Amino acid sequence: MEHSRKLTSLAAALLLAVIPLQADVLEVGAGCRFPSLQAAAPCAAPGDTIMIREGVYPGDQRIVNLQGTATRQIYILSPPDETVIFRGGQDGWHMTAVAYLFISGFTFTEQAHNGLRIDDGETERRLSHHIVLENCIWQNVQPLENNDLLKLAGVDDVTVRNCRFYNNFSNVGSGLDMVGCHDATIERNYFEKMTANAIQVKGGSQHILIRQNFFRDCGRRTLNLGGTTGLIYFRPANANFAVRDVKVYANIIVGSEAAVAFAGCVDADVANNTIYQPEIWVIRILQANIGDPRFIPCSDNTFRNNIVYGTVALRTECNVGSDTNPETFRFANNLWCFPNREGWAGPELPSAESNGIIQQDPLFFAPLYDDFSLLAGSPAIGSGAENSGPVTDFWGRLYAAKPSIGAIEGAYLDRHFWYPYRPDEDIK
Numbered sequence: 001m002e003h004s005r006k007l008t009s010l011a012a013a014l015l016l017a018v019i020p021l022q023a024d025v026l027e028v029g030a031g032c033r034f035p036s037l038q039a040a041a042p043c044a045a046p047g048d049t050i051m052i053r054e055g056v057y058p059g060d061q062r063i064v065n066l067q068g069t070a071t072r073q074i075y076i077l078s079p080p081d082e083t084v085i086f087r088g089g090q091d092g093w094h095m096t097a098v099a100y101l102f103i104s105g106f107t108f109t110e111q112a113h114n115g116l117r118i119d120d121g122e123t124e125r126r127l128s129h130h131i132v133l134e135n136c137i138w139q140n141v142q143p144l145e146n147n148d149l150l151k152l153a154g155v156d157d158v159t160v161r162n163c164r165f166y167n168n169f170s171n172v173g174s175g176l177d178m179v180g181c182h183d184a185t186i187e188r189n190y191f192e193k194m195t196a197n198a199i200q201v202k203g204g205s206q207h208i209l210i211r212q213n214f215f216r217d218c219g220r221r222t223l224n225l226g227g228t229t230g231l232i233y234f235r236p237a238n239a240n241f242a243v244r245d246v247k248v249y250a251n252i253i254v255g256s257e258a259a260v261a262f263a264g265c266v267d268a269d270v271a272n273n274t275i276y277q278p279e280i281w282v283i284r285i286l287q288a289n290i291g292d293p294r295f296i297p298c299s300d301n302t303f304r305n306n307i308v309y310g311t312v313a314l315r316t317e318c319n320v321g322s323d324t325n326p327e328t329f330r331f332a333n334n335l336w337c338f339p340n341r342e343g344w345a346g347p348e349l350p351s352a353e354s355n356g357i358i359q360q361d362p363l364f365f366a367p368l369y370d371d372f373s374l375l376a377g378s379p380a381i382g383s384g385a386e387n388s389g390p391v392t393d394f395w396g397r398l399y400a401a402k403p404s405i406g407a408i409e410g411a412y413l414d415r416h417f418w419y420p421y422r423p424d425e426d427i428k
Contacts, residue, residue: 022047023045023047023048023049023072024044024045024048024049025048025049025051026040026043026044026048026049026050026051027051027052027053028040028050028051028052028053029052029053029054029055030053030055032053036057036061037050037052037057037061037063037076037093038061038062038063041063041066044066044074045074046067046068046069046072046073046074046100047068047072047073047074048074048075049074049075049076049077050074050075050076050077051077051078051079052076052077052078052084052106053078053079053082053084054078054079054082054083054084055084055085056085056086056087057084057085057086057087058086058087058088058089059086059087059088059089059090059091059092059093059108059111060089060090060091060092060094061086061089061092061093061094062093062094063093063094063095063096063098064095064096064097064098065096065097065098065126066095066098066099066101067097067098067099067100068099068100068101069100070100070130072100073100073101073102073130074100074101074102075101075102075103075104076101076102076103076104077102077103077104077105078104078105078106083107084105084106084107085106085107085108085109086106086107086108086109087109087110088110088111088112089111089112090111090112090113090114091111091113091114091115091116091117092108092109092111092114092115092116093108093116093117094114094117094119095116095117095118095119095128096118096119096120096121096126096128097120097121097126097127097128098118098128098131099127099128099129099130099131100129100130100131101130101131101132102131102132102134103131103132103133103134103136104132104133104134104135104136105134105135105136106136106137107136107137107138107139108136108137108138108139108149109137109138109139109140110140110141110142111141111142111147112141112142112144112147113141113144113145113147114141114147114148114149114150114151115138115139115141115148115149115150116133116136116138116149116150116151117148117151117153118131118151118152118153118155118158119151119152119153119154119155120153120154120155120180120235121154122153122154122232122233125154125235127154127155127156128154128155128156129155129156129157129158130156130157130158131155131157131158131159132158132159132161133150133158133159133160133161133163134159134161134162134163135162135163136163136164137163137164137165137166138150138163138164138165138166138175139164139165139166139167140166140167141167141168141169141170141173142170143168143169143170143171143195144170145170145172145173146170146172146173147168147170147173148168148170148173148174148175148176148177149165149168149173149174149175149176150163150165150175150176150177151177151179152176152177152178152179152181152184153178153179153180153181153203153233154179154180154181154235155178155181155184156181156182156183156184157182157183157184158181158183158184158185159184159185159186159187160176160184160185160186160187160189161185161186161187161188161189162188162189163189163190164189164190164191165189165190165191165192165194165198166191166192166193167192167193168193168194168195168196169193169195170195170196171195171196172196173194173195173196173197174194174196174197174198174199174200174224175191175194175197175198175199175218176189176191176198176199176200177197177199177200178199178200178201178202178203178205178208179202179203179205179229179233179235180203180204180205180233180234180235180236180239181201181203181205181208181235182205182206182207182208182235183207184205184207184208184209185209185211186199186208186209186210186211186213187209187210187211187212187213188211188212188213189213189214190213190214190216191213191214191215191216191218191222192215192216192217192218193216193217193218194217194218194219194222195219195220196219196220196221196224197218197219197220197221197222197223197224198215198218198219198222198223198256199222199223199224200221200224200227201224201225201226201243201246202224202226202227202228202229202242202243202263202264202288203229203233203234203235203239203242203243204229204234204235204236204239204241204242204243205242205243205244205246206239206243206244206245207245208243208245208246208247209246209247209249210223210246210247210248210249210251211247211248211249211250211251211390212249212250212251212392212393212394212395212396212407213251213252214251214252214254214370214394215251215252215253215254215256216254216255217254217255217256218253218255218256219256219257220256220257220258221256221257221258221260221261221284222253222256222258222259222260223248223253223259223260223261224261224263225242225243225246225248225260225261225262225263225265225268226241226242226243226261226262226263226264226265226286226288226298227242227263227264227288228242228263228264228288228289228290229242229288229289231289240294240295240296241264241265241266241295241296242263242264242265242288242289242295243264243265243266243268244265244266244267244268245266245267245268246265246267246268246269247268247269247271247389247390248260248268248269248270248271248273249269249271249272249273249389249390250272250273250390250392250393250394250407250408251273251274251394251407252273252274252276252370252372252394252407253273253274253275253276253278254276254277254370255276255277255278255279256278256279257278257279257280257281258278258280258281258282258283258284258319259273259275259278259281259282259283259308260275260282260283260284260303261283261284261286262283262284262285262286262298262301262329263284263286263287263288263298264286264287264288264289264295264296264298265298265301266296266298266299266300266301267300267301268301268302269301269302269304269389270283270301270302270303270304270306271302271303271304271305271306271387271389271390272304272305272306272384272387272389272390272393272399272403272404272405272406272407273306273307273406273407274306274307274309274372274394274406274407274408275306275307275308275309276309276310276367276372277309277310277311277312278308278310278314279312279314280314280315281314281315281316281317281318281319282308282314282317282318282347283303283317283318283319284318284319284320284321285298285301285318285319285320285321285324285326285329285350286298286319286321286324287321287322287323287324290322290323291323297323297324297325298323298324298325298326299324299325299328299329300325300328300329301328301329301330302329302330302331302332303329303330303331303332303334304330304331304332304333304334304384304385305332305333305334305384305385305387305403305405305406306334306335306405306406307334307335307337307362307372307380307405307406307407308334308335308336308337308347309337309338309362309364309367310337310338311338311339311340312340313338313340313341314338316348317336317347317348317349318347318348318349318350320350326350326351327350327351328351329349329350329351330351331349331351331352331353331354331356332353332354332355332356332385333354333355333356333357333383333384333385333405334353334356334357334405335356335357335360335362335379335380335383335405335406336356336357336358336359337358337359337360337361337362338359339359339361344358344359345358346358346359355383355385357379357380357383357405360379361379362374362378362379362380362405362406363375363377363378363379363380372394372406372407372408373408373410374404374406374408374410378404378410380404380405380406380410381404381410381411382400382402382403382404382410382411383404383405384399384402384403384404384405385403386401386402386403387399387403390403393407393408393409394407394408395408397409397412
């Protein structure tokens, strides 16, 4: 953990070093120029930095029309080695029609609705776009209604990187909920203890990349690729799918009822993931907005080069719902191992799998310690279909030309010692 703190501090220091010298720094905190983020935001111009000093701040910070430019972002930062927490409120921050923002270094906790909400005003449709969220923590949203740790609605060109999401016990809420979002990258984050989903993407979302994340015990569906949405919330309004063109690459998924649900999803590629001990299903094929002929059936999705390892008897490997086209799904080069199911002949899938590997131990190095690297001799090494998708593995290393199956490339002799964060490490 100390190593992680040093890296975060270094990243913050380097970021401060490249802020344009002619830009203003607007300090927020006790004894500073501004008492709150909400007070500082209207005074920020493109290229400026809003620097929030150490402390615990109330939620319900409302930010509207805060916009940088393509060449001069607005930075919202906490100083290196200072802890900045936003506690309580309906939303920690609620941002509307914001653009070209770089946000890093905050903790959001104990909100009633959403830890952080960024949107386009919903009915006003003033798009939020070009936003980077890094090194933030979301935790302990109140378990009421449809509450999310991070809510993005009508947001395009967004990146969520190196963040942590803990403890959303809302019955239908998510760690990260994206509605009508486009061109998003969700990478190198950690999710733990969700009731419904870790990540949900729906409402006409498209061009979404989910890679190199670690998920632990994330409820009913770790990844809910789609889902039913009210028609007024679709962006664009005439979208005929819940989500399209999603890439799910090199993630590690531990536990949950279902690792991946395709729910009104079209043209997704789920490749080179490691799925460990799913509880009821591995994948689900479902339809969103059932009964509305406008929507394409869930179809044309791919599940390939994944390791699936379980120690319990599942209800079934693949659950298929009504109004879907499961026969259009493609399965290839997955390794399926359930060592406690003697005589198991392989998964029941809606279409034939090519080059699947059945009941061969993938030889993880130390799965009980979250180390899913492959030992020499693993049947997963070099057994993947040649990749047109994921270039780098969970640790950011290049996949071999003939890739390994799973989230971690096994062709390397060295190993990384990266362990996921725990929720009590450094959160106050």
